[in-house]
Amino acid sequence: MAAAARQPAEVQVYDAIIVGAGFSGLYQLHKLRDELGLRVRVLEKGDGIGGTWHWNRYPGARCDSESYYYCYSFNKEIEQEWEWTERYPEHPEIRRYLDFVATRLDLKRDIQLSTEVTGARFDKARNLWVVATRSGERFEARFLVTAVGCLSTANVPKIPGLETFAGQWYHTGAWPHEGVDFTGKRVGQIGTGSTGIQAAPVIAEQAGHLTVFQRTANYSIPARNRPMSPEESREIKASYPEIWEKARSATNGHPFDVATRGALSVPEEERQAIYEQAWDRGGLRFRASFSDILLSQAANDTASDFLRRKIREVVKDPEVAERLTPRDHGFATKRPPIDTNYFETFNRDNVLLVDLKEEPIVEITPRGIRTTKGEYELDIIVFATGFDALTGPLLSLNIEGEEGQPLRKAWAEGPRTYLGLQTPGFPNLFMITGPGSPSVLTNMPIAIEQHVDWITACIRHMREEGLERIEAKPDAAENWVAHVNEAANATLLPMASSSWYLGANVPGKPRVFMPYAGGMARYAGICSEVARDGYRGFALR
Ligand code: N01
Numbered sequence: 001m002a003a004a005a006r007q008p009a010e011v012q013v014y015d016a017i018i019v020g021a022g023f024s025g026l027y028q029l030h031k032l033r034d035e036l037g038l039r040v041r042v043l044e045k046g047d048g049i050g051g052t053w054h055w056n057r058y059p060g061a062r063c064d065s066e067s068y069y070y071c072y073s074f075n076k077e078i079e080q081e082w083e084w085t086e087r088y089p090e091h092p093e094i095r096r097y098l099d100f101v102a103t104r105l106d107l108k109r110d111i112q113l114s115t116e117v118t119g120a121r122f123d124k125a126r127n128l129w130v131v132a133t134r135s136g137e138r139f140e141a142r143f144l145v146t147a148v149g150c151l152s153t154a155n156v157p158k159i160p161g162l163e164t165f166a167g168q169w170y171h172t173g174a175w176p177h178e179g180v181d182f183t184g185k186r187v188g189q190i191g192t193g194s195t196g197i198q199a200a201p202v203i204a205e206q207a208g209h210l211t212v213f214q215r216t217a218n219y220s221i222p223a224r225n226r227p228m229s230p231e232e233s234r235e236i237k238a239s240y241p242e243i244w245e246k247a248r249s250a251t252n253g254h255p256f257d258v259a260t261r262g263a264l265s266v267p268e269e270e271r272q273a274i275y276e277q278a279w280d281r282g283g284l285r286f287r288a289s290f291s292d293i294l295l296s297q298a299a300n301d302t303a304s305d306f307l308r309r310k311i312r313e314v315v316k317d318p319e320v321a322e323r324l325t326p327r328d329h330g331f332a333t334k335r336p337p338i339d340t341n342y343f344e345t346f347n348r349d350n351v352l353l354v355d356l357k358e359e360p361i362v363e364i365t366p367r368g369i370r371t372t373k374g375e376y377e378l379d380i381i382v383f384a385t386g387f388d389a390l391t392g393p394l395l396s397l398n399i400e401g402e403e404g405q406p407l408r409k410a411w412a413e414g415p416r417t418y419l420g421l422q423t424p425g426f427p428n429l430f431m432i433t434g435p436g437s438p439s440v441l442t443n444m445p446i447a448i449e450q451h452v453d454w455i456t457a458c459i460r461h462m463r464e465e466g467l468e469r470i471e472a473k474p475d476a477a478e479n480w481v482a483h484v485n486e487a488a489n490a491t492l493l494p495m496a497s498s499s500w501y502l503g504a505n506v507p508g509k510p511r512v513f514m515p516y517a518g519g520m521a522r523y524a525g526i527c528s529e530v531a532r533d534g535y536r537g538f539a540l541r
Helices: 023-035 076-081 091-104 194-206 230-238 240-249 268-281 284-288 297-314 318-323 444-465 474-489 520-532
Strands: 011-019 040-043 117-123 128-133 138-146 168-171 186-190 209-214 351-355 361-364 368-371 375-377 380-383 429-431 470-472 538-540
Touching: 011 023, 011 128, 023 040, 023 091, 023 444, 040 138, 076 091, 186 194, 186 368, 194 209, 209 368, 230 240, 240 444, 240 520, 268 284, 268 297, 297 318, 318 351, 444 520, 470 474
Parallel strands: 011 040, 011 138, 138 429, 168 380, 186 209, 186 380, 209 351
Antiparallel strands: 117 128, 128 138, 361 368, 368 375, 470 538
16 A cells, blocks of 8 residues: 555654555545645555455454445445445445545555554643654654554453463454364354354354353344345445434434334334334334333333343253343343354254353363353353443544543543544544544444544635634533533433443443433534534533
8 A cells, every 4th residue: 555665763744644445544545635635644554455345354243333324425436336245244345435436536555454543642832733653764744643443443352261261262352364263163252242142153153163252141133134136236336315314313313213113112013013013124124113212111121021031032041041031131231243143053062051150251261261150161252342432442542632631541441532523621632423422322423524524624714714723611511511411311322231322341441321312413413513603511622
């Protein structure tokens, strides 16, 4: 890719540095370079573009949003030319799509791969960011835009003895590009979130034996993946203007209607029929069956009970079914997974479920995993244990603000942002889908495009007005954090105590509800209003 000679001692000067070459970084590069004419460099840690999809190549990895709207909406030609082959795109197809976009827009020449940002500090005398990389390069730029994704810092739990394990172990979010051969192997998988639920059925088909170590039982809706027919594809392409309009006006960036009726407003029989229909259709849309599934406990109970019954119907052994049944949280209060044959997998002879609530892990031994009840011998351990979500990817950049204060310190009690776009004390730093924005509660490309468009318009404004510096005001951030809490508390989301939305999956992480739960359309409206009001809440000079 970009072939500029790398000279460790020399400072390379740009108008903007973007960190990350996934969905966000690619679009931000296009906007700043091709619309504003800025000199831009994208620094990407991986040896390929694709962000999340570069790293997450575990068995069964495919997107939970449907392909026809898990993509960019800003370019008509790309939208019309690209052909999705399945209802949900598998990881190689998403990488091919992003490569197609990057080639079409000639983005690669400004992307520097295998370049890990190890530090960034704001030079307040010159109003610019000084960025350092692992290989010793130095960059300077007026603007620093993080496009690092929300789920890119792998969480490998500190289980004693891991270093003694004689077999191989892998985290799903850093999967070997050459794949892993499970043939005839005894595999242990820790974790039953969206990732584990996608991976287990595929691993079970290949492995000699699979043991799934489950800490918290999860709900899951069948994905009902299938090939896209040419007619379907044609119809979708003809309706894109309406599809995008719907996605942007929705609460979660998905182009489907959320029912306006409440779950308890219809008789039991009709409610069950609605759930059955949603179950047969499959996918994340299940939670749109009623308007109040995430607002009313009684409504949520009806969905949760329906899904618990489905587990009992699918899983033949009643004891295993009971262990697989979530009792501690309501449906969709944690990010709901979708699956292909997840619960069915536990009917296989070569699959065993270990409930870590009954027998917690004590240690990893050279031979496998030892719980309080015994040792499970394994050749391979798969950590499907999730991520240090939302804040982890930002904190790992070692960013220091204008007074030299580390971001890690500024966020010791949890992320403090204004609109999830900026944080006080860190001028000219923009975060795409940062904590405090709807991000992971939405269909990501919609949230990404909204942020990139807003950031681009803001930088355009600054250049037109001859401004050098923009910073979120402390009181604006304080009010926004309060509003983020208020929006979360108006829903049932904070009630799932083991949720990564709250940082609960990482020991020692502050328990703060991080994404904005007030809805994508409402959020986008607030951002537009703020800009129209002369960037209310930001200090510009
Ligand atoms: O991670 P998770 P994920 N000992 O945090 C368990 C997106 N995504 O990678 O619930 C034992 O959800 C943990 O248990 P508990 C999507 O937004 C998207 O699955 O904390 N177990 C849980 O079961 C998703 O929500 C797609 O008690 C431990 C699991 O590991 C997000 O990524 C596909 C443990 C982690 O689940 C994250 O999903 C996949 C320990 N010490 C993911 N630590 C697509 O759209 C953690 N666990 C394709």
